[in-house]
Amino acid sequence: xxxxxxxxxxxxxxxxxxxxxxxxxxxxxxxxxxxxxxxxxxxxxxxxxxxxxxxxxxxxxxxxxxxxxxxxxxxxxxxxxxxxxxxxxxxxxxxxxxxxxxxxxxxxxxxxxxxxxxxxxxxxxxxxxxxxxxxxxxxxxxxxxxxxxxxxxxxxxxxxxxxxxxxxxxxxxxxxxxxxxxxxxxxxxxxxxxxxxxxxxxxxxxxxxxxxxxxxxxxxxxxxxxxxxxxxxxxxxxxxxxxxxxxxxxxxxxxxxxxxxxxxxxxxxxxxxxxxxxxxxxxxxxxxxxxxxxxxxxxxxxxxxxxxxxxxxxxxxxxxxxxxxxxxxxxxxxxxxxxxxxxxxxxxxxxxxxxxxxxxxxxxxxxxxxxxxxxxxxxxxxxxxxxxxxxxxxxxxxxxxxxxxxxxxxxxxxxxxxxxxxxxxxxxxxxxxxxxxxxxxxxxxxxx
Numbered sequence: 001x002x003x004x005x006x007x008x009x010x011x012x013x014x015x016x017x018x019x020x021x022x023x024x025x026x027x028x029x030x031x032x033x034x035x036x037x038x039x040x041x042x043x044x045x046x047x048x049x050x051x052x053x054x055x056x057x058x059x060x061x062x063x064x065x066x067x068x069x070x071x072x073x074x075x076x077x078x079x080x081x082x083x084x085x086x087x088x089x090x091x092x093x094x095x096x097x098x099x100x101x102x103x104x105x106x107x108x109x110x111x112x113x114x115x116x117x118x119x120x121x122x123x124x125x126x127x128x129x130x131x132x133x134x135x136x137x138x139x140x141x142x143x144x145x146x147x148x149x150x151x152x153x154x155x156x157x158x159x160x161x162x163x164x165x166x167x168x169x170x171x172x173x174x175x176x177x178x179x180x181x182x183x184x185x186x187x188x189x190x191x192x193x194x195x196x197x198x199x200x201x202x203x204x205x206x207x208x209x210x211x212x213x214x215x216x217x218x219x220x221x222x223x224x225x226x227x228x229x230x231x232x233x234x235x236x237x238x239x240x241x242x243x244x245x246x247x248x249x250x251x252x253x254x255x256x257x258x259x260x261x262x263x264x265x266x267x268x269x270x271x272x273x274x275x276x277x278x279x280x281x282x283x284x285x286x287x288x289x290x291x292x293x294x295x296x297x298x299x300x301x302x303x304x305x306x307x308x309x310x311x312x313x314x315x316x317x318x319x320x321x322x323x324x325x326x327x328x329x330x331x332x333x334x335x336x337x338x339x340x341x342x343x344x345x346x347x348x349x350x351x352x353x354x355x356x357x358x359x360x361x362x363x364x365x366x367x368x369x370x371x372x373x374x375x376x377x378x379x380x381x382x383x384x385x386x387x388x389x390x391x392x393x394x395x396x397x398x399x400x401x402x403x404x405x406x407x408x409x410x411x412x413x414x415x416x417x418x419x420x421x422x423x424x425x426x427x428x429x430x431x432x433x434x435x436x437x438x439x440x441x442x443x444x445x446x447x448x
Contacts, residue, residue: 004116005104010369010409015426016416020409022432027149028404029443032171032226032283032392037153039398041163043138049129050080053106054087056396058305063099064090065305075300081126088122098368098406105402110142139398143167146401150448154226157213158191161220172217172225172280177210178267180249181260189250200250202243207270214271218278224447225275226283227268230290230310233261234317236324242266265321272325275332281446282332285363286314286347287339309340309365315350322354333446335360335389341371344378352383359383361391367403372410388438389446408439 002008011017046052054060061074064086072078073086094100107113111129115121143151148167155161155170157177164170176188193200196209235258237245245259255263275282289310291297297306318336325331336347337360344359351357361367362375379385391407393400412435418424419431 005101005108009101010406011413011416013413013416013420015419015428015431016413018428019412019416019431019435023408023412023435023439024405025147026436026440027147028401029150029390029440029447030148030393030401030404031150031152031224031389031443031447032154032394033151033400034154034394034396035151035398036396037155037161037163037168037170040139040143040151040168041165043140045136045138046133048080048084048133049126050084052133053397053399054083058303059099060087060090061305063094063097067093075304084126085119085122088117088125089119092116092118101369101406102400102402105405106399109402109405110137110145110399142398142401146404148401149444152224152447155217155222157210157217158188158195161217164220169224170217170220170222171283172214172222173227174210174225174271175228178227178264180245180263181255183252186250186252202246203239203266206246207267210267210271211274214274214278218280223279224281224283225271227285228288229284229286229314229318230288231257231261231312231314233257233264234320235261235265237262237266268321269324272321272332273328273330276325276330280332282334283337283360284318284334285337285339285360286318287312287343288364311340315343315346318347319350319353322350322357326354331357333357337361337363339364339366341366341374344375345382348378348382358387358389360389361407364394367391367394367407369410372407373414376411376414386434386437387442389443390438390440404439408435411435411438 008017011020064074067090069086069090073083091100091103103117107117107125107129111132113125113128115125115128117125151168152171153168154173157172157174159170161170179185189200189206192209192213196212198205198209198212200206200209242263245255245263248255248259249263272282287310288307290307291302292308293306297304322331322334331354333356335358336351338344338347348359351359359375359379362371366372366375376385376388379388391404393403395403415431415435419426424431
């Protein structure tokens with residue numbers, strides 16, 4: 001029996017071990033995350049392990065709820081150690097869950113703690129890790145420990161970006177702008193208008209205000225956008241109809257699905273053209289059903305662990321969006337993310353119809369061993385895996401950089417086993433080039 005999570009963790013062959021040794025020390029380019037740039041700029045420290053580990057981590061919250069833990073120990077008013085103890089009771093039962101691996105990679109890499117976390121060891125781990133935190137472990141030290149070269153946060157078009165700079169770049173995420181059906185949309189547009197000093201009354205004035213913010217983001221080093229394409233729609237519209245829809249939205253009138261879809265379609269096309277003009281990349285995240293537990297979402301708000309995979313068909317809409325931009329020679333470099341793994345092959349074959357479009361990393365409910373392997377096999381089966389931009393954390397936690405190690409181990413094991421099985425020559429110069437590019441150099445080329 002192998003030792004628990006030793007230096008050869010997830011590496012099943014000599015080839016895999018050799019390849020991982022070649023990528024282990026490479027820097028990290030985290031090209032999509034939800035870290036708070038203010039916490040980076042202010043070099044935050046943390047009072048205890050719960051503050052660092054459990055605050056805002058809906059992955060852990062979902063597991064605790066699935067284990068029957070009362071909400072007071074998750075997002076409620078229980079004490080920090082009480083919350084940690086409930087997490088310890090939960091994690092020891094998470095066999096096969098990537099949370100188990102991530103938890104122990106984080107303990108090992110950040111806190112030099114090799115003790116498996118359980119209800120029996122909770123106190124020991126708590127005291128050991130808090131002793132490290134009490135010495136003043138700073139965000140900058142965590143980032144340095146993981147050799148992070150670039151952090152791309154997710155930012156609202158009306159954000160000030162005052163805390164960005166250096167290795168921390170903004171990403172333009174216009175969900176609030178596009179969600180015209182939201183009751184808060186008119187108020188949001190009023191804020192955009194005040195910020196840009198542009199009176200927004202129709203499509204042209206709205207685009208002028210949005211483009212002003214794009215230019216502002218561009219000046220702050222941004223070179224990427226991030227769209228949540230749910231629900232996916234393609235409803236082409238002319239300017240006159242679009243102006244009517246915007247007018248109704250500004251008056252907070254109820255819009256039909258088709259009207260909201262027409263607005264989103266035309267705005268996304270306009271944005272895509274601008275991204276192309278600026279030389280940006282565009283991320284499209286698809287297949288999420290959000291706020292499925294409406295009662296708890298109403299109580300706690302969004303992003304609290306009540307989202308899931310959707311079975312919605314978005315292939316036709318996506319094809320039309322990409323084709324329309326391509327027809328106008330205005331398609332930016334684009335990364336396609338699917339939340340439902342059944343769509344890996346769909347997105348890979350769609351990407352293959354266009355230059356500089358590719359499948360994004362195993363996202364959200366797919367950033368585990370099986371999900372990453374499925375995503376990379378689909379990429380390899382119907383694309384060119386060697387061009388893959390690699391992993392991202394998609395996280396709100398500074399400890400989540402271990403996901404890059406996790407990914408690199410899985411990548412090297414997959415590629416190494418192909419070589420071991422005679423499916424690719426034992427040309428380690430080329431094999432190492434492939435895994436190095438996927439782990440780091442492709443992302444550096446695309447985003448730096």
